[in-house]
Amino acid sequence: MIEKSYPPNLPSWISDGGENFEVVISTEALYVRNLADRPFPNTLDREEREISRRQMTEILGRILPDYRFLETDRMEEQDRKYLAERGSLPEELLPRPQGTGLFLTEIENSWVALNTSDHLRFRFVMPGTDVETVYRKARDLEEKMEQSLPFAYSERFGFLTSRPTECGTGLMIGFIVHIPGIVYSNNFSKLRDSLLKAGLTLKPFADPSISSEGHLFWIRSAHTLGLDEEEILETSRDMIYELVEMEFKARDAIMSKARYQVEDKILRGIGILTHARMIARQEGYALANALRLDAAEGITLDAIDLISATELFLVGKPAHLTAIVGEGNQLQMDTNRAELFRDYLKIEG
């Protein structure tokens, strides 16, 4: 059971900050690998998955001394959700955890997941734009594993994965970006189209079922076949620097053309945060969006710093809220959220 903690204990990629953190919250490198000569986990039954988990755990335990091992099927659902909300557990392990496992570092900058639909998925994450470091660290992990685990590979299709969308290099580069400037200046669909053309996908960071006016998105490279690793890195790097420039330009433009509207949105947000007694999840996201833009650009009252504003996106999520202030029904959750958000503000309500 995850201990209740206040102030909340958050992963390093959110609380450290990094290059271009105003726009890019984090960069990750993700590898997918399978073991040669045995079926992928999605065709194994529970017992077979448990056996393969035991074998992989034995070997990985020696290779990964800095990681703690979690038997995901023995964890409480709430704890799995908590880790998934902060990206420290792949979402695939939420509904079907039998025979799966997770190696996770203390500061949660890296995990290795066992027996998702593939034998091994592992990632490394850093705050800001740091494609080189995440790639180098993930590659180090891969090299270490390759010494003891025989990977499934074919000359024609590269590293073999259960999803044809991931075979080849099996390498994906992802980012979490905050782009209120692009959204406010109505350039969002233009951005989405140009990302698609460059072979990257974009999806909302918040629960897609919540249709808040989100400004926080996941971007991930989608082509793993036909490009070598260097080309994947280059495409991602070029795209992210272009996006950062585009976002800063858009922010400058809206600040010169529509300063009052932006200030109005932010100050209304602060007004709600300082006085509201209940904040629903969707409203929480909208407020976090406005406050993070304010913190990044220093537009109004300096009510919150950039890292705290980033944390708001996470601490308002249900499993986090439960872990931080305790369980409750919808009404209590909304009340707890309002109270917690108020604590984050530097000004008194």
Place this chain on the structure above:
Amino acid sequence: MNNICQLCKKNNAEIKCVIVVDGVRTEKRVCQECARKAGIVEQNKMNRKRTRDIITRTDSENELFCPGCKLTYSLFLKTGLLGCSQCYSTFSAALTDILKGIHSASYHKGRGLGEENTFDVAQLKWKLSEAVRQEDFESAARLRDEIKLIEKESN
């Protein structure tokens, strides 16, 4: 009246086509000639061929399945997940089309497995862990010696 091409309004309409613009579907009946001019025929033929291809493959007992993990092609289409390494060779013809659609490529480019020795040792270590688990200590001892030998040689 219904059988007159809705584009040229002269010939008999033989093809029904569905046009989707911004999510709005409109159906038109057109003649062979107009369809060819609009580039509809080729598209339609290709789709028909692909659909037929899938239907024959998924049809009853003759359905293509992977000898490695018994995954059938229709199940793969349903879940989007392959079951084992061998699926890639079993379904390679269909996968080539699918991969081209996803990645605009169907051949791997770039780094492969590490040196041959690394792969051999990794495989032996994996077999060793299997032997230990099954308490087959005789095989385990043999495998351990083999690993030591290869590692010594490569150093």
